[in-house]
Amino acid sequence: MSWDITGKRIWVAGHRGMVGGAVVRRLASEECEVITAGREVVDLTQQAQVRDWMAEVKPDAIVMAAAKVGGIMANSTHPVDFLLANLQIETNIVEAAHANDVDRFLFLGSSCIYPKMAPQPIPEDSLLTGPLEPTNEWYAIAKIAGIKLCQAYRKQYGRDWIAAMPTNLYGPGDNYDLTSSHVLPALLRKFHEAKESGAASVELWGSGTPLREFLHCDDLADALVFLLKEYSGYEHVNCGSGSEVTIRELAETIAEVVGYEAELVFDSTKPDGTPRKLMDSSTLHGLGWNDARSLKDGITQTYADWQQELKKKESMDV
Ligand code: GFB
Numbered sequence: 001m002s003w004d005i006t007g008k009r010i011w012v013a014g015h016r017g018m019v020g021g022a023v024v025r026r027l028a029s030e031e032c033e034v035i036t037a038g039r040e041v042v043d044l045t046q047q048a049q050v051r052d053w054m055a056e057v058k059p060d061a062i063v064m065a066a067a068k069v070g071g072i073m074a075n076s077t078h079p080v081d082f083l084l085a086n087l088q089i090e091t092n093i094v095e096a097a098h099a100n101d102v103d104r105f106l107f108l109g110s111s112c113i114y115p116k117m118a119p120q121p122i123p124e125d126s127l128l129t130g131p132l133e134p135t136n137e138w139y140a141i142a143k144i145a146g147i148k149l150c151q152a153y154r155k156q157y158g159r160d161w162i163a164a165m166p167t168n169l170y171g172p173g174d175n176y177d178l179t180s181s182h183v184l185p186a187l188l189r190k191f192h193e194a195k196e197s198g199a200a201s202v203e204l205w206g207s208g209t210p211l212r213e214f215l216h217c218d219d220l221a222d223a224l225v226f227l228l229k230e231y232s233g234y235e236h237v238n239c240g241s242g243s244e245v246t247i248r249e250l251a252e253t254i255a256e257v258v259g260y261e262a263e264l265v266f267d268s269t270k271p272d273g274t275p276r277k278l279m280d281s282s283t284l285h286g287l288g289w290n291d292a293r294s295l296k297d298g299i300t301q302t303y304a305d306w307q308q309e310l311k312k313k314e315s316m317d318v
Contacts, residue, residue, distance in 0.1 A: 014066030
């Protein structure tokens, strides 16, 4: 199938986030109209506001990059926030999308939807075949519900809505708060600050042995626009880079990019989470997309982007 994006009005829900921002950047090179709306315009956790806004704007398509997201610590310490807010956002949007006859809807989940001990690389059909990882089961359940909502609307109303499952993401616009962020931005910041202060060591959480797959958000955005145009199917589609590193190896790569060698100190009181979650992205590759940049290149570009952001903030603070 091919969905013609030309002239279409596409709402990027969550445009201020890392993924939403990447999708807006990617759509700039398409012949379409990009619609965005900040929280001050429509609070996506409020059903009435979403209904009214969608009835007024009537987008042709929605890329669902709005979510309550966070790293392992934020997820495991705020279960209500991650389950409730994400359920509210997705149910409000899909219900209003159906009421306003939105043609294409691309739901975004996460690789944490899969069982903790899923076969690796993780195929899409291992969903719901085993217990989830406890640190992020709340977010995972909300995202699984989103996949099921897309399938339910396809089954009951014939909606050509699809779902994509990204792996761990990083890139411009990421969250660098050390308690709520994901590991890659956290380590970039820790090594950057260690270099500035001359600290002898950098503290990491857990054992350093878990394996993680990473994808730059701009590569994800390119894959998402590809799927929006080319994919129509009941099953969700994994979107990964196909390569994984241990957290220790990630730290060593980040040390190299930042240009600062420090002793790695592992805090074993912090959780490791899922030991491994490399996804099988052969469905996506079979459809025709396989264009992820190398982790080293992605981290190098991300560090340069972040340093620019820091300089801009410093100049504004003066
Ligand atoms: O990226 P992260 O927070 O989330 O942690 P997950 C990945 C691994 O990095 C864990 C270790 O084993 C952490 O213990 N780690 C080491 C650190 N040092 C740090 C640090 O300073 N900060 C952080 N954050 N981690 C997330 C889910 O799981 O994956 C989300 O919680 C989402 O819901 C995301 O699904 C894709 O990769 O473990």
